[in-house]
Amino acid sequence: MTPFVTTPRIAVFTGLGMEIILAACCLRRNVYTDNMPMNDNSVNMNAQGGNYHHGDLRAALIEEGLAQISNSPAEKVSLRKIARNVGVSATAVYRHFPNKAALLGALCGVGSVKLSDTFRDALSKTPAGIDAFEIMGRTYVRFAIDNPSLFRLMMTKAPRAEVLQPNQAKETGAFAMLSNTLGDVLPKDTPPELQMVKRLQAWSIVHGLSMLILDGQLPDDEKMIAAVVSRSFL
Incomplete structure (x- = not known):
């Protein structure tokens, strides 16, 4: 078949001739993507992992x-x-x-939720009272050891904990959960100022122990952690 026939005003491409011309055009430019409108949520088809679409890009x-x-x-x-x-x-x-900084702030928020969820899971398996308080202390240290970079980020980028507030009843975050559990084991007539001191003591013990282990100053030893995170300061 003749690749093309000529009329006085127009060249009409047929058969194999048309296929050759189209192939040449595709080599010069990508006919599928060159005219695609810019989309901030579009994917890079050459990216690692071969992802095609994200229903929730922020979460991804x-x-x-x-x-x-x-x-x-x-x-x-x-x-x-x-x-x-x-x-x-x-x-x-x-x-x-x-x-x-915006991304790191979001990661801090996720870390706080993860720590709160870890606390809730630990409390669901433990009776209330002093045992629950000690379990939460050990859980705090274990979370830090298992998530070192996230934990450090949370402690440096997250908003300051409301540690000096005497009433944490309305709070639901990780620190409030630790404080409320401590409040359950303190005498009911404990003055607010002393409650604050006890909260600071509890947090200082578990946080200081966590950082000493993360910095390699102490070993990751469960028996040692359990011995330090005890009721001795109450």
Whole structure:
């Protein structure tokens, strides 16, 4: 078949000739994507992992951020690397998190929820009272050891805990849960000022022990942790 026939005003491409022309055009430009409108949530088809679509991009970015800090310090988190691993453009990341600080703040929030959930799980398996308080103390230390970078991030970037507030009844966060559990074992007539001191003592013990272990000054030893996180200061 003749590749094309010529009329006085127009060349009409037929058969094999048309296929050759179309193939040449595709080599020069991508006819499927060159005219695609810019979309901040569009995926990079060449990205690692082969992701095609994210129903909740913000959640996917946070999940990848958590994955990064599970293997390295929070300071090494890279928004561009997160974009590449999730499979989206850097512009898409910046729409949800305009800078690294915004992402780290979101990771802090996730960490606080994880710690609260860990506390609730521990309390659900323990009777109320002094045993519950000690279990929460050990749970705090174990969470820090199991999530070192996230824990450090939470302690440096999260909003200041309302540790000096005498009444934590309306709070539901991790620190409030620890404080309320301590309040259950203190004498009912304990003055508010002394309650505050006891809360500070409890937090200082579990937090200080956590940091000493994370910094390599003490071993990760369950018996030692249980002995330190005890009722001795009550």
